[in-house]
Amino acid sequence: MEEARRRRWYADGYCDRSDHDASAPHSVRGGRPASDQTGHETLVERQIRLAHERGDFDDLPGKGKPLPGLDGPDDEDWWVKGYLRREGLSSEPLLPTPLQLRREIERLPDTLSGLPDEQAVRGVVRELNRRIAEWVRAPVGPAVPVGPVDVDAVVARWHADRAAVADRRAAERRAADAAARADRPRRRWWRW
Incomplete structure (x- = not known):
């Protein structure tokens, strides 16, 4: 069972055979390292790196712009105000x-x-x-x-x-x- 899972992970590109070191601590999924302490990148980091190399992040909307709602003073109701603004609703009931x-x-x-x-x-x-x-x-x-x-x-x-x-x-x-x-x-x- 474990061998079939590893072959599937190799085929999908989530990990390669060099990631499996018998002395390294493994996580539950696909023999990935549980932490980055061993010098290996985690599964999420690898997927992000591969997507970045493919250019998946190149033409995203809002690239280079500040995140909305973070430019003003701290406000605990920022998400409510953002929702009202997006939906075109009045803030008067608040x-x-x-x-x-x-x-x-x-x-x-x-x-x-x-x-x-x-x-x-x-x-x-x-x-x-x-x-x-x-x-x-x-x-x-x-x-x-x-x-x-x-x-x-x-x-x-x-x-x-x-x-x-x-x-x-x-x-x-x-x-x-x-x-x-x-x-x-x-x-x-x-x-x-």
């Missing part, structure tokens, strides 16, 4: 709760711009205020001040933004109609 709430408050006008009526706007703001009150009752994370949002002020701003968008669209329609009228050929008052 933020503490008060910072997430503050970001939601900042993005509130954009969130509300697509809502159809005032009742839906009030519902979204009430839900946000509920989550803020829930956090204030049992704060977890850094002590960042977050206060409730004034529903009436948000609704008034929503109405103003909606009116501004409607005015802008009307002005764009008027400009498009005027351009279309200018491009049409004028009709003469006489006909032939």
Whole structure:
């Protein structure tokens, strides 16, 4: 059995007959030395050397460039940030709760711009205020001040933004109609 294994290893190029010295300590696989103390290279070192001689490592992507993530300060979450960056995901869920709430408050006008009526706007703001009150009752994370949002002020701003968008669209329609009228050929008052 051992002889058949050695012949297979010789044929595959993992070792040669000169590697087998009866006085050297052998590992379990193929009579390889257990350590490099005897002057023999290990199986892994030999495979790397042979691959390098064949040129398998010549045109690897990223050759000569620093490893990503190792150029900045030590960060225990480097792998999470790298994964989020590779997948194109947002890192916002990793933020503490008060910072997430503050970001939601900042993005509130954009969130509300697509809502159809005032009742839906009030519902979204009430839900946000509920989550803020829930956090204030049992704060977890850094002590960042977050206060409730004034529903009436948000609704008034929503109405103003909606009116501004409607005015802008009307002005764009008027400009498009005027351009279309200018491009049409004028009709003469006489006909032939």
